[in-house]
Amino acid sequence: MSEAQRRGDAVRLRVDIVTIFPAYFNGPLDVSLIGKAAARGDIEFAVHDLRRWARDAHRTVDDMPFGGGPGMVMKPDVWGDALDDIAGAGPATLVVPTPSGLPFSQELAARYAAQPRLVFACGRYEGIDGRVVEAMRARMPTDEISIGDYVLAGGEAAALVITEAVARLLPGVLGNASSAGDDSFGGAAGAAGGPRYMCGLVEGPVYTRPRSWRGHEVPGVLLSGDHAAIARWRRDMALRRTAAYRPDLIRALRDLDPRDQQVLAEAGFPAAGDGPGAPPARFPVGGEDMAH
Ligand code: SAM
Numbered sequence: 001m002s003e004a005q006r007r008g009d010a011v012r013l014r015v016d017i018v019t020i021f022p023a024y025f026n027g028p029l030d031v032s033l034i035g036k037a038a039a040r041g042d043i044e045f046a047v048h049d050l051r052r053w054a055r056d057a058h059r060t061v062d063d064m065p066f067g068g069g070p071g072m073v074m075k076p077d078v079w080g081d082a083l084d085d086i087a088g089a090g091p092a093t094l095v096v097p098t099p100s101g102l103p104f105s106q107e108l109a110a111r112y113a114a115q116p117r118l119v120f121a122c123g124r125y126e127g128i129d130g131r132v133v134e135a136m137r138a139r140m141p142t143d144e145i146s147i148g149d150y151v152l153a154g155g156e157a158a159a160l161v162i163t164e165a166v167a168r169l170l171p172g173v174l175g176n177a178s179s180a181g182d183d184s185f186g187g188a189a190g191a192a193g194g195p196r197y198m199c200g201l202v203e204g205p206v207y208t209r210p211r212s213w214r215g216h217e218v219p220g221v222l223l224s225g226d227h228a229a230i231a232r233w234r235r236d237m238a239l240r241r242t243a244a245y246r247p248d249l250i251r252a253l254r255d256l257d258p259r260d261q262q263v264l265a266e267a268g269f270p271a272a273g274d275g276p277g278a279p280p281a282r283f284p285v286g287g288e289d290m291a292h
Contacts (some may be wrong), residue, residue, distance in 0.1 A: 002056060011042065011043065011044045012042045012043060012115065012171065013042070013043045013044070013113070013115070013116065013117070013118065013167070013170060014043075014044045014046075014092075014117040014118075015043065015045050015046070015117070015118050015120070015165070016046045016047075016048065016086050016087070016092075016117070016119040016120065017045070017046070017047045017048065017119075017120045017122065017156075017159050017162055018048045018050050018079075018082050018083070018086060018116070018119070018120065018121050018122060018124075019048070019049070019050060019120075019122040019154075019159075020049070020050045020124055021059055021124075021154065021156055022047045022048070022049045022053060022077060022218060024154075025045075025047045025067075025156070025160070028160055029045050029163075033164070033167060033168055033173060033174070034163065034164060034167045036173075037167050037170060037173045040172075042173060043170065043173075046086075048082065048086055050078060050079070050082055052082070053078050053081040053082040053085070054078050055077065055078070056278060060073055060075070060078075061074055061078050062074050062075060062125050063125075065074055065126060068191075069126075070126075071125050071126035072123065072125040072126060073125060073126050073127065073128070073129055074123055074127065074128040074129060074132075075129060076128075076129035076131050076132050076135075077127055077258070079121065079129070079132045080135065083119070083121065083132070083136060086119060086140035087119045087136070087139075087140060090116070090117060091116060091140075092115075092116070092118065092119050092140060092141075093112065093115050093118055093119070093140070093141045093142070093143060094119045094121060094136050094140055094142040094143070095118055095119065095120050095121070095143050095145055095159070096119065096120075096121045096123070096124065096128065096132075096133055096142065096143065096144045096145070096155070097120065097121075097122060097144075097145055097146070097147065097155035097159060097162070098123065098127060098144050098145070098146060098155070099128070099146050099148075099149070099151050100144065100146065100147040100151070101143070101144035101145045102143060102144060102145055102146065102163070103146055103148075103268075104145050104146065104147050104148075104158075104161070104162060105185070106165070106183075106184075106185035106186075107185075107246075108143075108145070108168055109162070109165040109166050109169055110193075111217055112162070112166045113166045113167075113169035113170055113202070113243055115285075118162075118163075118166070120155065120159040120162070120163075121155070122154055122155030122156045122158075122159055123154065123155045124153070124154045124155070128268065135139075145158070145162065146158075147161050147162065160268055165234055167179065172244040181198070181199060182203075183198065183203060184198065184201070184202040184203045185198075185200075185201075185202070186198040186199070186203075198234075198235075198238060200249055200253050201235075201238040201239060201241075201242045201249065201253075202238060202241055202242050202245065202246055202249070202253060203234075203238055203241070204234060204236075204237025204238045204240070205237060205241075205243050206223060207219070211223070213248070219233065220245065221233045231238050232259070235260070236259075236263045239260060239263045239264055239267070240263065240267045243264055243267050243269040244267075247269070247270075250264065250269060258278035265286075
């Protein structure tokens with residue numbers, strides 16, 4: 001029992017993970033920010049072996065796909081029994097990682113951080129029989145979530161990615177309360193007090209000591225002590241990096257001030273031919289070319 005639980009404080013988030021590889025989670029849930037949050041009792045984990053709900057001597061969880069095709073499909077009866085037992089107790093959101101799902105985002109992480117309980121159903125092979133999500137949707141909030149446009153071998157890594165993004169948004173988990181609002185997509189998460197310079201943008205470069213390293217200098221403005229100038233510089237750098245790597249986010253921005261527009265114009269945004277479907281813009285993204 002954690003210190004917080006001994007004191008009677010409520011767990012802020014309970015995470016249940018259903019998988020055929022429980023060992024995948026040995027270690028990652030015990031270290032760093034998540035491990036500390038768990039030790040404090042802010043977050044509580046339970047990892048369940050799906051094979052517990054298998055019905056035959058071989059503990060089979062998959063079968064051949066109807067309609068033919070390569071690979072195997074995870075059985076609905078096994079998943080149904082497991083989720084009945086696990087998700088049935090109290091309010092929870094079921095998260096089913098799949099490359100064909102809704103793209104995961106900082107905004108979704110913030111929504112999950114406000115939930116009492118998340119249940120992850122980690123698929124393998126060709127995925128879970130489609131009727132499982134259909135049936136669960138009728139009973140509880142159920143989200144099919146993709147962590148990116150690529151195909152993993154299983155949902156375990158996706159469950160870890162989502163859990164880490166959510167856990168760091170729980171109150172008291174990050175050392176510095178304003179850090180989340182300061183990060184890339186900070187404004188998108190609606191973080192209270194998040195600085196305007198990160199709203200809808202990815203973060204620019206960051207620096208620490210020494211001031212000079214291998215002939216590269218820290219941008220002078222960061223040493224100036226002028227907080228307004230530093231905030232403006234950070235927004236400039238965020239705009240430039242976002243234009244370079246995520247022009248889709250720049251196109252979604254509203255309320256660009258004259259300085260924002262100047263920075264983007266200097267960076268060549270929008271590039272000739274830029275628009276939906278155009279290749280990403282090609283701009284310098286490091287800090288040095290903008291160093292004061
Ligand atoms: N046949 C599926 C498709 O093409 O959409 C891919 C199945 S994949 C090999 C096996 C499992 O890995 C999925 O059921 C899901 O749990 C997980 N997975 C793979 N890629 C993922 C992604 N980008 N985001 C979230 N989960 C993913």
